[in-house]
Amino acid sequence: MNLLSSLKVRQRLSLTWRVTALSSLLLLVLVALFTWLGHYYLTLQFEASRLTQHERQQREIRLVLQRSADSLLQLASLTASAPNLANALAHSNLSTVADTLNALWPSLQLEAGVDELFIFDAQGHLMGRFGASTPSNEPPLQSWIGDVLATESPVTTLRCAMDCQQFVAVPMLLEGDSIGTVVMSRSLADVTRQAKEVSSSEIALLVIGDQEEQEAAEERRLPHWKGHLVALTSRELTLPLLQLASTQTPIDPLNDAPFSIKHASRYLELSAVYMEEDADWRSTSYFLLISDITDQVTAIKSATNTLLFVGLIGWLAAQLLQLIILLGPMARLRRVAELLPALANGKFSSVRAKLPVSTPRLSNEINVLEHSTRELSFQLETLENAVQERSQQLAERIDELASERDFISSLLDTARVFIVAQSATGHIQLVNSYTRERLALSDNDLLGRHFNDIFDQPTSLLTGDRDSAHHKGRAEISSQEEKIFQTVDRCNCIVAWYHTPLNDNLGGNAARISVGLDITERKTAETRLTWLAEHDPLTELFNRHYFQDAMLNSLSHQSEGAILLLDLDQFKEINELSGHHIGDQLLREVAETLYANLGQRSTIARLGGDEFALLLEGVNSEQAIHIAEYITQLLDSIEFVSAGIKHHVSASIGIALFPLHGQSPADLLASADMAMYKAKEQTASHWYLYAHEISATRSL
Known part of the structure; x- marks a missing residue:
């Protein structure tokens, strides 16, 4: 409640006026909409009626034109049937034609509004004319006459230029034959x-x-x-x-x-x-x-204005009625609203003093709100007292936890092991000082990063890539694992990690704490012991044990090849006269020469003393002899000088083929040893290929 006491209540537009403003806006929009719709539909109806009127006028105009054409056709027909006109035209009696037309023309011109009258004979020659046409409006009379004479049917047409005239051409018949044509025109002024x-x-x-x-x-x-x-x-x-x-x-x-x-x-x-x-x-x-x-x-405008006026009157009446209904209840609601800030500030007694104690029998929503506010003041007062008591207890508990945290932090920083706290997703949340010291990184560099990004770097382990893959696969299923990373001095550090999950009451993926022990020296020692078990420490070549395993592996795979057994000549004299350290130096130089030239295609081992052995797979006897001669050349090229004395280096080489000369490592080495002694007895060459006769001779 103390936090709420600092808030300032801002003055706002009261709810009554908000409701009034919004409802007024809505009603005004509706009034405008209904007015527009009324105007729109009135206009639409008017346009529809005018379109209907337009179509009706078009029909009436065309009907008037048709009636005018029909009346003109009747006048032309009456003229064509005038007494004596057909006989006069048949006998080309122009005077009789003229007299007949002179009698008819005044009534045609004055009463019927005829502008021009033409009489043509059957050959299309003009026989009489009354009225005058404009040169620019000269009609195609000959074309009409041809159509009338050909079809013996009247022709009606309309031509407009400087003015508009209706034309009609009718045939003149005498005893059923066409003897001429009457053409008559009339202006559209009367139309x-x-x-x-x-x-x-x-x-x-x-x-x-x-x-x-x-x-x-x-x-x-x-x-x-x-x-x-x-x-x-x-x-x-x-x-x-x-x-x-x-x-x-x-x-x-x-x-x-x-x-x-x-x-x-x-x-x-x-x-x-x-x-x-x-x-x-x-x-x-x-x-x-x-x-x-x-x-x-x-x-339409008057009707629209009437709709708008009626709508505005309805809007004003609705707003007045709404204000009358809302003013009383909204005043009570505003009073309750003004008490709520005091309730938020903890003034429970003053709030209850301003609220009615009893509730009317016929209560409404505001009565319920007042009663609820009063009950809420009691509950808030009880809650505030409980919160204050719990806050005091919480403060004491926080102090205790802070002391425990400081103790645990000191304990973690004292331990000389890696201690890392991880989230459920593997992100680092806490490290001790030993970890920061070994990594030379601060908390800002470590916190939030993934555990594997720091402690599982892609660097080859001292025990080999095979062990690294083994540990990486085991890390996903075990609480113990080994990881490698580089320290600040760029040295590989191998750490054995022990992961312990932390309690998670929610039942989800729990976080865990990881403790790591630096086992780099132990791993180095293990690696060294493994190396010494398979290598000769003086020459760093493989030893007899490894060589025998290699021979056994080749025999088990039914491979073919050769064993070359070397024994250095006069090594005993050099070792005794010049000293053991000179002999060791000679052995190392011979080993380096053999490994540098034949180490990629053979297994080379020192069996002991001055004896060396080579395991060659996939070679035959000729190739084995060639390699033996090559070894002789390599040894002969060694310039070994000790105490100013140059020593000649040579060796006796015994060659045994497998599986021909032995089915086991012991048999092969025995065969090669026999061949080597046979090579020492020879003076022509330094090598000898084992033969079964040697074994028989030895047996005898």
């Missing part, structure tokens, strides 16, 4: 007025194409759409709007969906109807429909 009445929108007629030769009014040109307006309604409103719209959207998308634009504080919608009937390949024509959607947009 534009009818389309306005049907669609309740402003209408414009746009022609797009190469207009270099056309003389359209500059103000009606729309450069961004590469076209011009040939007709429009409400020019003052429509023309500026179309000029603005042409800079903001291409013309092609307008045929699929309307385009909304704000102009002169009004919300307008622009759509297009492509006139597929236009037969003039040089141009493309569109009906443009301009609808005022200001009322619908204003209604």
Whole structure:
């Protein structure tokens, strides 16, 4: 509790206002979301209705065009069936044709709005014409006449250039034969007025194409759409709007969906109807429909604002209701919260004095919290007293453990052995002073490193690599092992380690303490004894015991080879006249010469005195004789000088082959010894190969 008394309680925003702020934020987000969704779905419905309206207007425009074409076709048919016109045309009576047409033309022009009328005979010659066409808009009449005369069916088409006109060509029949053709044209001005009445929108007629030769009014040109307006309604409103719209959207998308634009504080919608009937390949024509959607947009905005207003009113009402509900309980909760720091500082009596003693029958969570805080003060007070008592006991125990630690540390540092404490993973945790002294390393260099990194270095043991591998394998399964490492003076140190696990109450991998004894001198002595058991100390060659074991091993493997037994000539005289030390020197020099030249391919031993022996495996008699002669040359090349006297070195060599001359080491050595004495009796050479006759002679 004393530690908690130093903490300062920071003033924070009360929980009531936090809840209010977060809930307000959430409600505002929801209000904004619902308002946006309302606006989004209203707009979506409006766009869907406008798209439906756009499709309906396209159908109505095409229907108006079709009706206009049908009425023009009826007028042309009535004209073709006028009285006396067919007879006059059949007899090429131009005056009668002209009189008949003069009677019909005023009513066609004024009442039906016909712009041009042509009469052609069966050969396609023009027989009469009323009205005038623009040169640039001259229609392909001969092509139509050919189609009508060939099929005896009427032709209707639409051509747009400087203006848009509907054309119809019908055949003139007399007694079932085609005698000519009536061609009639009419402007789309009347169609534009009818389309306005049907669609309740402003209408414009746009022609797009190469207009270099056309003389359209500059103000009606729309450069961004590469076209011009040939007709429009409400020019003052429509023309500026179309000029603005042409800079903001291409013309092609307008045929699929309307385009909304704000102009002169009004919300307008622009759509297009492509006139597929236009037969003039040089141009493309569109009906443009301009609808005022200001009322619908204003209604959507009004509905959105209403949703937002209602949402904000609901938010304010919810927050006021929440504050009314929370203020009382949160005040009690804040009082309990203010008592908790005092409880943490150990002021248990003052905390209990500020809390109610009894709990109401109909209690709520705050009543439970107050009661729990009061009970907690009693428990904390009891716990603090117990902690103080245990702390005092712990302090006393720590002092005792510190004394024990110092005693054990002094004891470890006094011992002249390696003492290392390892963790369960083999990492060093403690070393004594003797270990630090031998390694010349500090605790910082040793603690934390793995045991094998320090005491299992890859250096060859004095007992050989075979013993090192044996100890390394045994270390994993035994509590005793031998390891090697280098000390600070770079000397190999062999240590016998004894590992003892420490108690682990948790049942896991226990740590262990390792005690190491330096057995380097003992190992050196053992190695020396082993070497002396197999070697001659004077010449450092193998001795008789090792040589006999080597012969026995070769015989057991059924190998073939030879034994060469050497006995130095006149060694006794040199040893007695010059002294034993001179004789020993001669023996060492002979041993060095033999080992230097034949040690890699044979086993060389000193059997005793001045006798040497060589074990050669895998050689025959000729090779053995060659080696004997080579040995004679080697000995002859030794320049041994003693007391100013040069001594000639030679030897008698007996050769015995195995397994021919013996099945055991004793038999082989006996055979070689007989051959050696036979060599001493000879004067021609210094060697002799054993033969069975020698054994027989000896026996006799």
